[in-house]
Amino acid sequence: MKPHFALLLALSLLLLLAVPVSAIAPVVQTGGEDVDYVAFDHDLCPGLVIHDHEVYTYSMTTFFDNQGNPVRTQIHVVGTDNFYNPMSPDVVLSGHFVHNVLIDERTGEWTDFGVPFHITVPGYGTVLVEAGRWFPDGRRVGKQSFSDPKDTEQFCSLLAGD
Numbered sequence: 277m278k279p280h281f282a283l284l285l286a287l288s289l290l291l292l293l294a295v296p297v298s299a300i301a302p303v304v305q306t307g308g309e310d311v312d313y314v315a316f317d318h319d320l321c322p323g324l325v326i327h328d329h330e331v332y333t334y335s336m337t338t339f340f341d342n343q344g345n346p347v348r349t350q351i352h353v354v355g356t357d358n359f360y361n362p363m364s365p366d367v368v369l370s371g372h373f374v375h376n377v378l379i380d381e382r383t384g385e386w387t388d389f390g391v392p393f394h395i396t397v398p399g400y401g402t403v404l405v406e407a408g409r410w411f412p413d414g415r416r417v418g419k420q421s422f423s424d425p426k427d428t429e430q431f432c433s434l435l436a437g438d
Contacts, residue, residue: 300340300341300342300344301340302337302338302339302340303337303338303340304335304336304337305335305336305337305338306333306334306335306336307333307334308331308332308333308334308355309330309331309332310329310330310331311329311330312327312328312329312330313327313328313330314326314327315327315328315359320422320428320431320432321361321428321431321432321435321436322432323436324361324363324432324435324436325361325362325363326359326360326361326435327359327360327361327362328357328358328359328360329357329358329360329368330355330356330357330358331355331356331358332353332354332355332356332373333353333354333355334351334352334353334354335351335352336349336350336351336352337349337350337351338381345381345382346381347380347381347382348378348379348380348381349377349378349379349381350376350377350378350379351376351377351379352374352375352376353373353374353375353376354372354373354374355372355373356370356371356372356373357369357370357371357373357393357395358370359395359404359431359435360435361435361436361437363437364435364436364437366437367434367435367437369395369397369403369404369431369434369435370395371393371394371395371396371404372394373390373391373392373393373394374390374391374392375388375390375391375392376388376389376390385412386412387409387410387411387412388409388410389408389409389410390407391405391406391407392406393405393406393421394406394407395431397434400430400434402421402427403421403427403430403431403434404421404427404431405419405420405421405427406418406419406420406421406422407419408420
């Protein structure tokens with residue numbers, strides 16, 4: 277009986293050594309907001325002030341090492357944009373968005389990705405989209421309507437009530 281017990285004990289210890297040491301459990305924070313604000317810092321649509329009534333929820337998860345130091349944070353935001361011009365309040369351009377941010381807490385570097393703007397209008401198709409990945413050094417990979425004069429003109433024209 278002792279040899280079996282010794283073998284079982286040896287296997288148990290071997291398995292314990294093979295299991296990686298677990299880090300401290302991640303911390304998850306959730307919330308949401310319903311905000312209305314002037315949407316663009318730059319003069320996207322000359323002569324128009326564009327507002328966004330934005331409703332969103334978020335989940336922020338922070339991961340830690342064994343010493344309790346944060347090593348990575350992930351933020352996931354889902355919501356709806358409702359762009360409008362106060363001079364033509366009956367025209368509202370709405371669209372669903374998803375935005376993610378990854379932060380390396382050790383270096384401070386971050387990366388954004390997702391679709392933070394996506395507005396489609398029946399008969400026009402997509403009139404505003406920003407989709408892809410954005411890096412701390414300013415590089416962008418994806419589609420951005422703000423750099424497309426046709427997209428911008430169409431978006432502004434609709435908000436002007438034309």
